[in-house]
Amino acid sequence: MHRTGLTELEVTLAVASRSSFRAAARELGMSATAVSNAIAGLEARLNVRLFNRSTRSVSLTDAGRRYVERIAPALAEIQRASEEISTQPETPTGTLRINAPPESALLIFEPLLREYLHRYPQMRIDLTTEARMVDIVAEGYDAGIRLAESVPQDMIAVPVTPPVRMLIVGSPEYFAAHGTPATPDDLPNHQAIGMRMSHGGIYHWELERHQQKFTVNVPPRIVLNEMRVIRQAARSGIGLAFISSWFIEQDLANGSLVSVLEQWCPSFEGLRLYYPGRRHVPAGLKALIELVHEIRDRKSPATDMSFFSQQ
Structure with missing residues (x-):
């Protein structure tokens, strides 16, 4: 009984x-x-x-x-x-509530969320996108998506993407007009596209070489707060952008953007799906975690940086 x-x-x-x-x-x-x-x-x-x-x-x-x-x-x-x-049903049912930054939501939609909804037709996803850090437990979410460095230490984290790099890029037209920086010391003499952070400040470019880390403050010609708009501004030749490699793979491949000073741009850990505790994981969330592992097994994170690429 x-x-x-x-x-x-x-x-x-x-x-x-x-x-x-x-x-x-x-x-x-x-x-x-x-x-x-x-x-x-x-x-x-x-x-x-x-x-x-x-x-x-x-x-x-x-x-x-x-x-x-x-x-x-x-x-x-x-x-x-x-x-x-x-009794856990064979096919998960119900609603899965997830919180993620806007750009991260774009990256995980294909193929993760689309395949999840196709595989589990009785599941619904309630995805909230916002840049601010959220207490997923206090605000009633089942899980969150964040960069590994931003995941709270008391959460269980599952790697969703391979490592990522922030790259310094500009359009061929920009480099033709303003020259190509040879070292980070040249960057303050260039025009930049600034990125507004969720706390209101402007992101300072963080570079590293030979285990030496330093920040560069490149005067912004324009300040934006969405990665997609920053990408478009860089393609239009307004200035240099410091942008995630996830968003510009196609642009680098077709030459609409050119990367410079790559030896100063190390990789860091990518996105994580995180949730509270290991006991009594809801069936819908458990199915999503298993799908993340399945998709990652299809590719080699060490060599395939297009695991979740932004088209």
């Missing part, structure tokens, strides 16, 4: 149906002493005798009969609810 947590009521019904403490104990997988103690405890709290007992028989009192008639339907309904909620 699936236990509901209402042990004393289950024991009462078992004893009433079997007219025996020992038979009820066998049915419930309890000792006869535990059954007797449960009945005695319930009678003490109700201040009424539920069973007449002798060395040879057990029978309900009139009060016990009326009590059993009232609790039996309710306990049966609780039992059904407990069994239904504890």
Whole structure:
């Protein structure tokens, strides 16, 4: 029998149906002493005798009969609810709530979310995109998507993408007009496309070479807060952009953008799907985690940077 947590009521019904403490104990997988103690405890709290007992028989009192008639339907309904909620369906159903930055949502839609919805037609995804850091537990989300460095330490994190690089890029027309920087020291003499962060500040370009890290403040000609718009501004020749390689693979391939100073642009960990705890993971979220692993196994993250590419 699936236990509901209402042990004393289950024991009462078992004893009433079997007219025996020992038979009820066998049915419930309890000792006869535990059954007797449960009945005695319930009678003490109700201040009424539920069973007449002798060395040879057990029978309900009139009060016990009326009590059993009232609790039996309710306990049966609780039992059904407990069994239904504890049984994971073969096909996940329900709504999966996810929080992610806007650009990350674009990256994971193909193929992850599209394939998930195709594979699990009874699931719905409620995806909220916002740049600010969100407490997914406090705000009622099942999971979040963030860069590995931004995932809270008390969360379980699953790699969704391979490592990524921030690259310094410009259009061929821009470099023809302004020249090509040979070292980071040349960057302050160039025009830049600034990126506004969610906290309001402008992102300073973080470079690294030979394990030496430093930041460069390139005066922005224009400040934007969406990676797609920054990409378009760079392609139009306004200035240099410091942008995730995920968003510009096609532009680099067709020559509409050119990358410079790559030796100063190291890779870092990519996106993570994160969620609270390992116990009682909802079926819909568990299916998404398994799909993430499946998709990653299809490709080699070490060599295939187009794992989730922005077209």
